[in-house]
Amino acid sequence: MTERTLVVGLGNPGDRYAGTRHNIGAMVVAELAARAGVTLSAHRARAVVAETRMRPGAPRLVLAQPLSWMNVSGGPVRALSTYYSLGLEDLVVVHDDIDFPFGAVKLKRGGGEGGHNGLRDISKAMKGKDYVRVRVGVGRPPGRMDAADYVLKRFSGAEAKELPLLVSDAADAVEMLAEQGLTATQQHVHARNPA
DSSP states (O other), X not given: OOSEEEEEEOXXXXXXXXXXXXXXXXXXXXXXXXXXXXXXXXXXXXXXXXXXXXXXXXXXXXXXXXXXXXXXXXXXXXXXXXXXXXXXXXXXXXXXXXXXXXXXXXXXXXXXOTTOHHHHHHXXXXXXXXXXXXXXXXXXXXXXOOHHHHHTSBOOHHHHHHHHXXXXXXXXXXXXXXXXOHHHHHHHHHHHOOO
C-alpha cells in the first residue's frame, strides 16, 4: 500500500442500525481505532475520522466511518480523499458481503460492486473502481428474504458470539494489507478463508 491509506468502514448512522450486518465495515474501523488507542472525531466531510499508525514505523492510516446513509457513501469518501490528497490506489473500503458465508474475509482490488449500493456510490463518486475492498462475509438471506431486509437485521445469537472474532480477523487483514500489500495479504487471508 501507499504511505498513507484511507480505510473506510461502511455502515448506516444511528443506534437503530448499530450491530446490523450492513454495519460490519464500521465495526471493523472501530476495532482498528480501539487497537490504535485513537478516537474517531467529527470531520467536515460528513464522517468521523482518526489518523494513526497501528504501530511505530507502520504506514499512516486515515480511519473513517461515513455519517451518511450507506447508499450515499460516495460523497464523504470523495471529500476525504480530496482533503488528504489521496487517490483510488490509496483507498480501502471495508464492507459486508452476502456472497460469502458468515465468518469469511476476502480482499480484492477493483471489479464489480455485487449489488452493494454503498460500493456503487463510492465508485461513481471516485470515478473508478480500482480500489481495495475488504469483504466481510455475513451470509446469504434465508429462503426468499430480500437482501436489503437481511443486511439491516442484527446477527443471530450464534453469529453474535462469533462476531468479535470476525471483526478482529477483518481488522487483522487491514493491518496486514497496510504493511505487506494486497498480494501477500490475499495469500494469507484467503488460505484461512477458503469459502
